[in-house]
Amino acid sequence: MTGxxxxxxxxxxxxxxxxxxxxxxxxxxxxxxxxDDRVFPHDSIAESSMKEKLGELLEQWPLSTPDLxxxxxxxxxxxxxxxxxxMDELYRMVLDVPGVIMEFGVRHxxxxxxxxxxxxxxxxxxxxxxxxxFDTFTGFPDVADVDRVSRSAVAGRFALPTDYPEYLRRVVxxxxxxxxxxxxxxxxxxxxxDVRETVPRYLxxxxxxxxxxxxxxxxxxxxxxxxxxxxxxxxxxxxVLAFDEIxxxxxxxxxxxxxxxxxxxxxxxxxLPGRPAPAYLxxxx
Numbered sequence: 001m002t003g004x005x006x007x008x009x010x011x012x013x014x015x016x017x018x019x020x021x022x023x024x025x026x027x028x029x030x031x032x033x034x035x036d037d038r039v040f041p042h043d044s045i046a047e048s049s050m051k052e053k054l055g056e057l058l059e060q061w062p063l064s065t066p067d068l069x070x071x072x073x074x075x076x077x078x079x080x081x082x083x084x085x086x087m088d089e090l091y092r093m094v095l096d097v098p099g100v101i102m103e104f105g106v107r108h109x110x111x112x113x114x115x116x117x118x119x120x121x122x123x124x125x126x127x128x129x130x131x132x133x134f135d136t137f138t139g140f141p142d143v144a145d146v147d148r149v150s151r152s153a154v155a156g157r158f159a160l161p162t163d164y165p166e167y168l169r170r171v172v173x174x175x176x177x178x179x180x181x182x183x184x185x186x187x188x189x190x191x192x193x194d195v196r197e198t199v200p201r202y203l204x205x206x207x208x209x210x211x212x213x214x215x216x217x218x219x220x221x222x223x224x225x226x227x228x229x230x231x232x233x234x235x236x237x238x239x240v241l242a243f244d245e246i247x248x249x250x251x252x253x254x255x256x257x258x259x260x261x262x263x264x265x266x267x268x269x270x271x272l273p274g275r276p277a278p279a280y281l282x283x284x285x
Contacts, residue, residue, distance in 0.1 A: 040250050041276075051077065086272050087111055090213060090242055090280060091118045097238045098128065099210030104195055104227045105217035105244075106135035107158060109168040116175045116188045124180040129212075131188045132202065134195045134227070137165050140220055141194050147220040150250040165192050196226040209234050215278070217244040221253030228261035235283045242280040243269075 043051070054075050061068050076084075091101070101115050112133040119129055139159035147153040172188045181187065191198045195218065203209055211234045218224045235241075243258065245251040246269065258264065267281040 041248070082275055083110075084114055086275055086278060087114050087215075088118055089272055090215070090240055090278070091115065091122060093240050093280075093282070094212040094238070095123060097210075097212040097236065097240075099212035099234075099236070099239070100130040100132055101213045101215075102211055102231065103131075103133045103215045103217065104135075104199075104224070105219065106133035106137075106168075106190065107160070107217075109133065109171065109190075111215065111217075112168070112188065112190070113172055113175055116172050119187075120175070120179050127181050127184055127187075130186070132191060133189070134191045134193075134198055134202075135165075136194055137192055142222070144221045144253060146256055147251070147253040149252055152250075153220060165190055195223045195230075199227050199230040203230060203234065211235055211239055213240045213242070215242045215244070216254065219245060219251050219254065221257050224254050225257035225261050228257055232261065235285075237283060237285045239283040240280055241283060242278040244278050246277070246279040248277075 058075050103111050106112055115131045137160050139156040142155055143153045169190055211231050214231055245254040267284050269279045269281050271279055
């Protein structure tokens, strides 16, 4: 949900569901709250049209479902291609770092599935590389004042159907079936609930944890700062922390959380070349 150039903003960094409690806007784009929504990153008319057309063509797929699975890149827009390449670059940064890959803010689970697939070909014989995703799946539990810049920052925003987590588990389990170490269970885990409760509980249940890669996409302040504080003792030099909204004007809570839990001067924040997000840092202790 971030990015500086609207034509290159990945889907994960734009509004991809109907607004909850959308204020009215005048002909110049200014909302009833006095903000001009045009200044925030958003898809152009041409991009929205392209997405709609590709969706229609996907629905009209004339061949079999197995053929569709093999042909999915036909419908992969450049934003999603950049997103997948970004996840692979982050993964490759920690190939020599022990520990788990954690994602905070899973939503549909595309990163969780991607990390699972990457593990299968990047390090197929590493039995300790667990991928763990945390999400409420019921939307934001609550929203702090700092987050209220965005009209999407309301409790319950980005909620999914109640049966979606189980569906996602079936998807990642299907991915894992082809792994060389498929006989080892729980190598990809989905943890439901508020991260302020679930992350400390996970760490208490798994005291051997080292965090190799942590990807933060929670959008808002309080869950992000809680997750950062919880995982900090489990970082090692070389751990990678990546942030989806570190400088997004609609989601200032992530920036505040990083400043409070880590400090922006602790390690250099970097971008992957040519991409507005995620920003990442390599932990140096």
